[in-house]
Amino acid sequence: MSAFLFFRFRILTPRRARAAAAACLLLAACTTSNESPVATPALVDDYGVSIGPATAAQRIISLNPTTTEILFALGAGERVIGRSRWDQWPVEARTVPEVGDAIRPSVERILAARPDLVLLYASGDNRAAAATLSAAGVAVVALRIDRLADFDRAVRTLGHVTGLEAAADAAVDSVERSLARVREAMRAVPRPRVFVHVWDNPLMAIGGGSYLSELIDIAGGRNVYAERPEPSPQVSFEDLVRREPQVILAGPAEAARLRTDARWADVRAVREGRVLAYDTMLVARPSMRLGEAARALALLLHPGTVLP
């Protein structure tokens, strides 16, 4: 299921990466220059639509598993009046009524719930829904969270629109610090070459465009496909074998299958018994527990390490 979530959500095109980078730079400009107060530059969502001034949205429909989770983490959980059927975390979110799909949701059903804010997954096929909702006077913020910077930005954006900026800043800060601790601890270890298996047919890996690639880097590994800009690029088996990964990471079910699959038997990592299963609950999606995820990966890649 987590692999499926990857498949559906963690795709970053170069255009989005540039938009995200631009937004990050803007955000960086805001947060680093606190000596001379500058007018806050307009926040922009991942469709390039500017987000209005800080509000306190009270009736939020979130059609994106990550944003739903973030909202609950910020303490805005009771304000979430509708979610998509993919939004399963945290457990409390499951009592929120399902209002549609994350891709091409039913605009009617959304409007009938009278939200004042709708959070959409920023993919091409949601543009029409976003346009229709905006035309109907509902605030829409479309977000795509592929990399760690996107996550930070998303948390801050959600803080901005819920009036919980302080909580948002604190959350981002805490996540960054826990990541920094792991990064620091694993800075000097020898880095194995890691391949993260996402899908088998076609063969897909985690690429540089995904937060998971960044986590691996933080956890003391080296993603063999880090140079690919997409979050989950399609790769060829031959190419993978040529890159000689020393470790293969996958979800538990997949890992078990790979260990016994005839096609994979010749791959070095399989031969040497280094097919490792990560905890999908923790690692498969970006959340406030990113720091824990990084720790878990670090322990997986470097067993016996002592982490602060």
Next chain:
Amino acid sequence: MRRPPWVALALVLVAVMAASLMLGATHVAPGAVWDALVGQGSDDVARTIVRSIRLPRVVLAMLVGAALGVSGSVLQGTLRNGLAEPYLLGVSGGAAVGAVLAVAGGVSAPSLIALAAFGGALLAVAGVLTLARAAGGASDTRVLLMAGVVMGAFANAAIMVVMAAGSPDVARNALWWMMGSVAAAGWRDVVLLAISLGAVGAALLHRARWLDVLALGEDAAESLGVDAGRAGWRFFVLASLLAATTVAVAGLVGFVGLMVPHLARSLSAARARPTMIVSALAGGALVVAADLVARTVRAPAELPLGAVTALLGVPFFLWRLRVER
């Protein structure tokens, strides 16, 4: 049997459209629908739902169905074949290639994708007609059908290549587009299709008697004074243009253009002009009904429109088989 049941057809269409305005992911009572349409009433949300979302959608669905019905009846008459349908001459393949290339190229604005689809469809139709002419049989049914099949196969191959090389996002977006939908209907789409249907429809109705004569066969048509070749071309181009416009605004909605003319013909004693008009009315009603089903059966999720019309195709063909026997 002589005169088509005009009143009954019109009533069915109106009834289906009214039902479509009332039902959906949320139900709006008839009174509220009326209030919303005439601009009274205090329920803002109902008004938005009815006027901004359902009304353009229902009108667009009706126009799409009407256009496909007319296009199908004209093509079946021109090609003298009850299995001809609006997408036959390369419209679906070309449009799909255009849309998929646009999506793969990073375009996400629906109007640009529509434009790419329309352009692709036109190019493909031009290709098919040129291919048929080069093979020496521009007015020969079989040559045209083969050229259409060839173009379709080529288009499918191109689509597969583009989707395989692209990201899953591209594949999903392209696939949804190809399955047809009026969910993103806006008034601009409605106006565009209305103008297209009006203009092309008028041109087709004007020359409808050519179809009656063409249906007798080329030799007979020529002996009655109809230039079969020229008439054929005119009908192909006009019918394909109409189909291409529907594809641009609603993606691929199959089976309507194939099924509806059969029903229309049996109600109109196979006369071309009434057949066209009945096809328009019946096609409109069918697509509005299909759209209603598509968005209520698994609400709030939506089924693709093309899937619902395709599902309707199965019992249709079974019925036709029995009738033919």
Next chain:
Amino acid sequence: MITFHAVRVRYPGADADALAGVSFGAESGRLTAVVGPNGSGKSTLVRALLGRVPLAGGRVSVGTDAVNDLPRRSLAQRVAVVSQREDPAFPLAVRDYVALGRYPWQAAWGTPSGDDRAAVARALADAAVSSLTERRTDTLSGGEWQRVRVARALAQGTAAIVLDEPTTFLDIAHEMACFELLSALAHAGRCVLVVSHQLNLVARFADRVVLLSRGQVVADGPPDHVMRGETLERVYEWPLVVSRDPAVGAPTLVPLRKRHTPFP
């Protein structure tokens, strides 16, 4: 009224002309028949008349106008053609089918006028298919269908009618009835041109017979002149005998059986 002047037609890729300088005329008030073996160019003649094949030489005229100069509609108002085969793609009522014969006289949006309706009724009666009016074309027998087709040509109200093998599916009674009708039409003033295999019927009813062989006119004249044993044997490459039965009043052609040596 229909005249072929030195008409030459060659199909692309053929080694020989399909029609190599054919000249003859079919007059009004007469039943003219074109006969000849398969491949002699009979059907090509009809196509040339309709302008369906390009002429490599010569001219076809209807009255004083060359066929190629006439707009299609005018040609359709002067000459009606009943082709060898016809298969409407979608069945329609006989009444509607025959009414289509009035197309050359109607405007794009016109409703049938009184003249149109009268012409259709007359055509149905002349072709003896009035009883079939409400039937559908796909429910007719071969013979009925043939007569309905003739009715459509009659409804076209033209001065000339050309028929290509009109008696193909007809039994004896209907064959005779068909030719009686054609003869009556001819003597009422129309120009009737028939292409036919049925030499005996032609001999009985035609006023003039044109015998084609390999794209050329071999004989042209009254049946008695053309239906000669040696001529026909040479053209058809088959032994036959031409006799005259007083009851018939016209030459009768009987093909003979060839003596075969059995295969070794």
